[in-house]
Amino acid sequence: MGFGDFVRRHTADTRPLAIPAYRRLWAGQGVSFIGFQLTSVAVSAQIYDVTKSSFWVGMLGPANLIPLIVFGLWGGAIADAVDRRRLLLVGALIAWAGTLALLVQAALGSTSVGLLLATVAVHATGFAITGPTRGAIIPRLVPADLIPAANTLNFLVGGLGTVIGPLLGGIVLAQSGFAAAYLIDALLFGAGFYAAVRLPRLEPIGEVTRPGLRSVVDGLRYVSGHPVVLMSFVVDLIAMAFALPRAxxxxxxxxxFGGSLVAFGWLSASIAIGSVLGGVLSGWVGRVRRQGLALTYVIAAWGLTVAAAGLADQLWLMVALLAFGGAADLVSAVWRQTILQTHAPDDMRGRMQGVFMVVVAGGPRLGDLRAGGTASWFGATWAWVGGGLACAVAVVAVGLAVPAFRKYRPLARSV
Structure with a gap:
């Protein structure tokens, strides 16, 4: 095997970038996501600066989770019934309004934790609408055989944003404060909005169900009736709710580390650093056939790596271990997203992506709440280590117990 063949087999498949609409959406998402992550880091640091309490940092979990559940499911149902381009624009504007509100509060020197959490909830509402909508758009832009590659590229650029955003956040917070961080996010928002404006009209195809409680219930019924889809959500919830140490x-x-904001930036970026490296070296991911079994073992590796990082005293070692865990998380995310996009018909994809958004974005919020709460009782170190170990044990027990998931092999599906 020559060097060129090795590169093609083991590095990211970039063929979806040849499609202009997907390329613009991908690039816009990458730029705007840097700002999104910068704001996430700034809010966390701001609340800790005001309260000196991990409990209140952990309360960012429910502040994000409630809008994600309500508007993620509802937004996914709407995405199956309306022009997805227009819905993406609406959600983006709501998120932008939340960022501007955070900017105004920081500029005025507000120290109200309740107001901060309420503003975060508005920001999360916009994110809850755009997330499932964007996920449902991708199978309309790229052919079915390129969906795994498109998902990998999406997670890769998201990982880059999660690296650059926190590292930039550490510098910006140290040099210029919270308002500057929110201002940068507000400016970077423009790239994602431009990409959404340039999308073609994406009217629904297939059977159109009026968005509402009934359509949401239909989506949840679809999940419950397909064990592989259901288990893809369950194992992700285990991974994030038990092991994520972000709070x-x-x-x-x-x-x-003496409260160093630079160290805070590195820790905040560490998982995403691994996601980026995992995405770059992801050529093998699409060739794995026993994806259910592989998902189980990959998430167990994530939990064990997180536990090891919690015992490390050196910053470089913590970052390295969390980066390894981030690579495992990237691989599992690609498989889970691909299962949903190829398993469900187009008229159900918005709702599937809504559930996916609730789990993917809501799981970490549950993890924040779990971490902050257990730290109040057992201390930060044991809350961190115990969560990682519990994740590894639980995901193996659950993942191997469901034969349909354990034996799952993907089948190609036309768009």
Whole structure:
């Protein structure tokens, strides 16, 4: 095998970028996601700065989770019934309004934690609408055989944003404060909005169900009736709710690294660094056939790596271990997203992506709540380590117990 063949087999498949509409959506998402992550880091640091409490940082979990559940499911149902381009624009504007509100509060020197959490909820509402809509758009832009590659590229650019955003956040917060971070996010928003404006009209095809409670219930019934789809959500919830240590970063940095905002930025970016490396070296991902079994083992590796990182005292080692876990998480995310996009028909994809958004974005919020709450009882270190170990044990027990998931092999589906 020559060097060129090795590169093609083991690095990311970039063929979807040859499609102009997808390329613009991908690039716009990448730029705007840097700002999104910058705001996430700034809000977390701001709340800890005001309260000096991991519990209140953990309360960002429910502040994000409630809008994600309500508007993620509802937004997914709407995405199956309306022009997806228009819905993407509406959700983006709501998220942008949340960012501007955070900017105004920071500029005025507000220290109201309740107001901050309420504004975060508005921001999460916009994200809950755009997430499932964007996921449902992708199978309309690229052919079915390129969907895994398109998902990998999406997660790769998202990972880049999650690396650059927190690292930039550490610098911006140290040099210029919270308002500057929110201002940068507000400016970077324009790239994603432009990409959405340039999309073609994406009217619904197939059977159109009026968006509402009934259509949401139909989507949930579809999930419950397909064990492979259901288990793809369950294992992700286990991974994030048990093992994600994000809410503990400010306290750990305060205890081990003297409160360094640069160290906080590195920890916040560490998981995404691994996601980027995993995405770059993802050529093999689409060739794995036993995806259910592979998902189980990959998520177990994530939990064990997180636990090991919680015991490390050196910043570089913590970052390296969390990066390894981030690579595992990227691989599992690609498989889970591809299962949904190829398993469901187009008239159900918006709702499937809505559930996906609730789980993918809501799981980490549950993880924040779990981490902050257990840290109040057992301390940050044991909340971190215990969560990682519990994740590894639980995902193996659950993943291997469902034969349909354990034996799952993907089948091609036409768009």
């Amino acid at each position: 503990l970063f400010p306290e750990i940095v305060d205890e081990r």
